[in-house]
Amino acid sequence: MSYQNILEEIEDHILTITINRPKKLNALNRETIQELHEAFKAAKTNDEVKVVIITGSGEKAFVAGADISEFADYSPKEGKRLAADGQEKLFNYVANFPKPVIAAVNGFALGGGLELAMAAHFRIASDNAKMGLPEVSLGVIPGYGGTQRLPQLVGKGRAMEMIMTAGMIDANQALQYNLVNHVVELDDLHDFVAKIAGKIMKNSTVAVSEAIRAINANYEDGVNGFEVEINAFGRSFGTDDFKEGTSAFLNKRKADFPGK
Structure with missing residues (x-):
C-alpha cells in the first residue's frame, strides 16, 4: 500500500515503520495516524511480519508531538472525539497488538510522540533522545494515553512532575526512570533494535x-x-x-x- 507520511520496510521478518514528515519533525496529524493504523492492521495478518519496529525519519525526531495546527480551533466535543479516535485507531491498537512492537526513539519524542512510544511494548532510545509531555504548556493535557501509561512506567510521582512541569528528560534520565530499556548511540540504534528483535523471533x-x-x-x-x-x-x-x-x-x- 502507498502512504504519504510513513515508510515501510520488511527485512528478515522485521517490519520497520518510519514516520516520514521531516519538515514537521514527524509530528502526528490525523492522516499520519490513519496511515499508521492501516500499516499495523496489514501487519497483523501478514505472516511474514513477526516483529514491528516503529521509528522516525532523520536524526532529530522520533515524533515531536501532535500537529497543533489541526486542532487549535476545536470545540470541547471535537477535542474529545480527537482523543477517542486516536486512542482507538493507533495508541490502544499498538499497545494491544499481538506481535511485538519496539519503539526506536531517535531524537525528540514529545507529546503524542512519547505517547506513541509508550504504547509500544518497550522502548530503546538513541543517546540524543529527549522525551516529555508538554501539553499543559498549551492549556491541554495528554490525550493519547499519556496520563495513564507514563505513571505505569515511571511511577506516579515522576509522572506528575513530568506532566505538571511540561519539562523534557534526556535519554539517560529516561533509562533511570525505566521509561526506556536501553540507550545506545544514534548510529547503532537500528542494528541494536534489530538484534533484540532477532532474539524475540527465535521463540514461539x-x-x-x-x-x-x-x-x-x-x-x-x-x-x-x-x-x-x-x-x-x-x-x-x-x-x-x-x-x-x-x-x-x-x-x-x-x-x-x-x-x-
Missing part, C-alpha cells in the same frame, strides 16, 4: 503473543490478569509450538517453531 510467536496479552491484562480495570495468564498457559499445551519446543528441549536441539 504464539507464546509471545499470549504473553503480550497476559501482561497487558494486569493493567486493565476489572480484568483478573492471573486468570488471563492461567487460561493462556493452558491453551499453550494445545499448540504445535509447544510440541516443537518441548521436543527440541528434550532432544537437546534448537526449536524450529511453526508458529501455530
Whole structure:
C-alpha cells in the first residue's frame, strides 16, 4: 500500500515503520495516524511480519508531538472525539497488538510522540533522545494515553512532575526512570533494535503473543490478569509450538517453531 507520511520496510521478518514528515519533525496529524493504523492492521495478518519496529525519519525526531495546527480551533466535543479516535485507531491498537512492537526513539519524542512510544511494548532510545509531555504548556493535557501509561512506567510521582512541569528528560534520565530499556548511540540504534528483535523471533510467536496479552491484562480495570495468564498457559499445551519446543528441549536441539 502507498502512504504519504510513513515508510515501510520488511527485512528478515522485521517490519520497520518510519514516520516520514521531516519538515514537521514527524509530528502526528490525523492522516499520519490513519496511515499508521492501516500499516499495523496489514501487519497483523501478514505472516511474514513477526516483529514491528516503529521509528522516525532523520536524526532529530522520533515524533515531536501532535500537529497543533489541526486542532487549535476545536470545540470541547471535537477535542474529545480527537482523543477517542486516536486512542482507538493507533495508541490502544499498538499497545494491544499481538506481535511485538519496539519503539526506536531517535531524537525528540514529545507529546503524542512519547505517547506513541509508550504504547509500544518497550522502548530503546538513541543517546540524543529527549522525551516529555508538554501539553499543559498549551492549556491541554495528554490525550493519547499519556496520563495513564507514563505513571505505569515511571511511577506516579515522576509522572506528575513530568506532566505538571511540561519539562523534557534526556535519554539517560529516561533509562533511570525505566521509561526506556536501553540507550545506545544514534548510529547503532537500528542494528541494536534489530538484534533484540532477532532474539524475540527465535521463540514461539504464539507464546509471545499470549504473553503480550497476559501482561497487558494486569493493567486493565476489572480484568483478573492471573486468570488471563492461567487460561493462556493452558491453551499453550494445545499448540504445535509447544510440541516443537518441548521436543527440541528434550532432544537437546534448537526449536524450529511453526508458529501455530
